[in-house]
Amino acid sequence: MKAIIALDVGGTSVKCSLVSIYGKLLTKLEIRKINSSGSKEEILDSFIKIIDELFCEAKRSGYAPAGIAGGFPGPFDYEKGISLISGVGKYEAIYGINLKTVIKERMKLPRNFPIVFEADSWAFLHGEYWTGTARNFSRVVGITLGTGLGSAFMIDGEIVQNKFGIPEYSWIGNVSYGRGILDDRVSRRGIIARYRELSKNRYEKIDVIDIASMAKRGDVTALGVFRETGEILGKALSAFLSSFKAELIVLGGGISKSSELIIPSLKNMLAEYGLFPMIRRAKNIESSAVIGAALYLVKKMGGEI
Known part of the structure; x- marks a missing residue:
């Protein structure tokens, strides 16, 4: 049986597994920590170690590696496999590095061995469209809430960008908000910063999971932060949904x-603009981007893999 080495590269970890050409996880989904602020060699060594271990696992299990697929945060030249990330404190050391070339050289792979990359939020939505919550929907928006804000707009399985007012890469995180951009507020760092601001607690070590836990116990400040987050996201989305007319918004990422x-205030804000899409949490929060990246490779190869 053929297997795809599939990765979902995040800011603090890499999710990975062997995936069948039909989108089924063949091995347990692994989550590997990565130091994305490390040196070039440290980051590249981490990627190669993960890929090499998956090749070894395929061999032990009797699977034939058919390609490597990765969901990767942007900016990134996905066709060439070159990271263009800078100024955000992650993966800056591999700026301009051709990852396809590095992987093939270090893994001693044939020049024609299939390797594809796509935006992590695209991979997430592809996974949910093919195997999850977004199945049987035509117009879908995928939102990933985690280290940063990811987004993807899709019509009938195809990612939409530069249409309906939707930005390049289908990413709304770069939309202006306050003195910065939407990604600054609707993200892990944004939620933490807003909670610190409202609670006047600027010193205690705290993360989103802690704020969410307090909100679920009725903490008024924590509840307010999540309510605001939904409202801000809803207002930003309304500018695009009025013309895109999404049937479904599917939420992924750790914060989802x-x-x-978040959903109640997000839904209420969209309703204020006369927009009533369904809003659901992803079926496969952890694995959708891994599955989506793998199936994207199958699609890119025309199913001949």
């Missing part, structure tokens, strides 16, 4: 595990 704290 507490989506019940």
Whole structure:
């Protein structure tokens, strides 16, 4: 049986597994820590170690590696496999590095061995469209809430960008908000910063999971932060949904595990603009981007893999 080495590269970890050409996880989904602020060699060594271990696992299990697929945060030249990330404190050391070339050289792979990359939010939505919550929907928006804000707009399985007012890469995180951009507020760092501001607690070590836990116990400040987050996201989305006319918004990323704290205010804000899409949490929060990246490779190869 053929297997795809599939990765979902995040700011602090890499999710990975072997995936069948039909989108089924063949091995347990692994989550590997990575120091994205490390040196070039440290980051590249981490990627190669993960890929090499998956090749070894395929061999032990009797699978034939058919390609490597990765969901990767942007900016990134996905066709060439070159990271263009800078100024955000992650993966800056590999700016301009051709990852396809590095992987093939270090893994001693044939020049024609299939390797594809796509935006991590695209991979997430592809996974949910093919195997998850977004199945049987035509017009879908995928929102990932985690280290940063990811987004993807899709019509009938195809990612949409530069249409309906939707920005390049289908990413709304770069939309202006306050003195910065939307990604600054609707993200892990944004939620933490807003909680610190409202609670006047600027010193205690705290993360989103702690704020969510307090909100679920009724903490007024924590509840307010998540309510605001939903409202801000809803207002930003309304500018695009009025013309895109989404049937479904599917939420993923680590913060979506507490989506019940965000969905009500998100839904109410969209309703104020006369927009009433369904809003659901992803079926496969952890694995959708891994599955989506793998199936994207199958699609890119025309199913001949």
